[in-house]
Amino acid sequence: MEKIFNPKKNTWIEILKRPTKEFAEVESTVTQIFSEIEQFGDKAVNNYTKKFDKAELSDLLVSEKEISDASNLVSDNLKEALKVAKANISKFHESQKVVIKPIETTSGVICWQETRAIEKVGLYIPGGSAPLFSSVLMLAIPAKIAGCEEIILCTPPDSKGKINPAILYAADLVGITKIVKAGGIQAIGALTFGTESIAKVDKIFGPGNQFVTTAKQVATKYGVSIDMPAGPSEMLVLADSSAKASFVASDLLSQAEHGGDSQVILVSTDKDLIAETEKEVEKQLAVLSRRDIAQLAIDNSKLIYVEDVDTAIELSNEYAPEHLIIATEDFEKVALKVKNAGSVFLGNYTPESAGDYASGTNHTLPTNGYTKSYSGVNLNAYYKTITFQKISKEGLKNLGSTIEIMAAAEGLDAHKNAVSIRLK
């Protein structure tokens, strides 16, 4: 782990640089696959599933039998845990419902906002080494609360054409009925253009590797919106002498085990904590089942010493981490100074993994510095907001001349006339 002491401010951007991605290279592959899906629909999706996932499918959709079979393959323990997680995630996302407050801006002129669910959404759940059933809960629960009419979940099958039972169980638990066996670029393409068995959606959600991420970005050219551009997971721990090295190390490692390209940074005002954390990381790492992956991420990680907590939070805001743990004595005060972060974990007993699974917050968060302008997935991500206005005859009399003067000054006569003709 690279240790950096008191870095000068003009070096921060360089120190905090993330590895670059090659967007252009992947983009031409995406464009090619998209054009085949647009033309040939399900057939093209199946061809790519055969090519990339080595699976030959008779049906793109998961059957009811597969879902009921899955339930028998999931342990009671895990079922119970999923129910607790579901309850907490539901509670937190329910609490995000907005209240409509009509405002009378001028006498007789009433304005307000209303939210409406996005009608058709696609949820992407990656395959790969870990079956991310937790992401099923995170993406589907707010979609159900918002009331999206069509929710389509895509996830790649294994080479036998099967989906992990825990993913199927989680989907069933939250009421998802349409599960498509497709992953990668072909899944995003199917959701973008629609095929015989998959509806064209309005918005695509979910994490994925660089192929999925690029495909989502390209999809925005075709009238689909996306939750956010995703990237490798990352965490910054901000700690003073009140933090415990063993806890900090366990948090850094929980992020590091996601992938070799994950990034973890410790910023601390305590040199001893830095030294102890480094030792603890080594100790805990040795016994992890995913130690090879975690080691790669740890090799790229940084331990940064700064003189005070104010500098530490400023540096964190510059990095704009996906996950931010604040383990300082006065964490409540430091929290107020957070400008850019996806999800923040306060104090010594709030591990990041709590947010990954069950505290109730969403774990689908912006990475790669995008927390500077994007929010994580929340209830609002499944809604769009529509403004309404209702003006009485009296109200138009009050506001009319303002509109007429401005319209005339912009040279837009017809805009003016729409008022004048009503006031006559």
Added chain:
Amino acid sequence: MEKIFNPKKNTWIEILKRPTKEFAEVESTVTQIFSEIEQFGDKAVNNYTKKFDKAELSDLLVSEKEISDASNLVSDNLKEALKVAKANISKFHESQKVVIKPIETTSGVICWQETRAIEKVGLYIPGGSAPLFSSVLMLAIPAKIAGCEEIILCTPPDSKGKINPAILYAADLVGITKIVKAGGIQAIGALTFGTESIAKVDKIFGPGNQFVTTAKQVATKYGVSIDMPAGPSEMLVLADSSAKASFVASDLLSQAEHGGDSQVILVSTDKDLIAETEKEVEKQLAVLSRRDIAQLAIDNSKLIYVEDVDTAIELSNEYAPEHLIIATEDFEKVALKVKNAGSVFLGNYTPESAGDYASGTNHTLPTNGYTKSYSGVNLNAYYKTITFQKISKEGLKNLGSTIEIMAAAEGLDAHKNAVSIRLK
């Protein structure tokens, strides 16, 4: 105007089709200009301003003197109107502030959301035939309310290097101090990469032609986010026999005068209203200063008869208009059935131009069907939402096993360990 009676549902998509845009062609121009700006900064911006706007600039930034001079060139009438509009827009956007509601999802586990202003935002105001000072108010007022730290307004100069005084006055009125004389692709490029005199921003807002729109979309590849993909303006009027043909015609024309590519659609349950509106359009059009532009849009517009209001609103939801006027007897009931629209105008005395200028709602709205998944610009567009969680020792005891079981089942030992080590 094309008249369509009782179209079958399977023809709706075809009838409601918008003209397609050529994204790919413009994209290569954008990429070229962006790469020059990334390399040569201000110099490249100035070169393109000379090329496209025919202006040779000594300074990219508007000076204080230019702003104070502008005030003398704006009529008192217009100043007063701008102040009324500012007050209403401010009131409505202030009312959109969210309340933080912490939730205890499990005993000892507290979760909440907080909003933070996006630090650096770029606001784009098009040049061209109409000086859109109203867009200055619409984009800058919520940015100021949100508390964005750096707000940069870009707008193209005329061939003498000047900006319209009403735009400068409006910017000054709402407290914008940094105004850049740059438009088109070069302005978006400067905001994306930053130059000597323009800061790299986190998010770009504002309308524009297809060059600006494509540039904004390309900018998202470089870590910048955007308000929405913009397109030609559009309106759908949903009217029954309670509507007045002259009012409806004035609204259709106010939309049509924006540009030859604007789209206006009347959907009505009253054949007489359709016939009268057509006559009224002809009559009112004849005396408009922008009649040539409006005529082009009117030529492409549609008058659609359907048998009942339910069918009308269903058709409107399929079209997903930017602006929707509901002029029916029971407009309150119909409003509840709106699924997709940017801004909705209720009753006979709520012309769309009220929302363009002064009702208080924002006129920066999604077009081209994007109201299916995007919101218009509102206060929320200048914030990102950060989730926080704070777990007590007791709370972690309550939730710990849920996290441990799920982490283990996803094969993520280190995630489990971050809990186990704390519970020891």
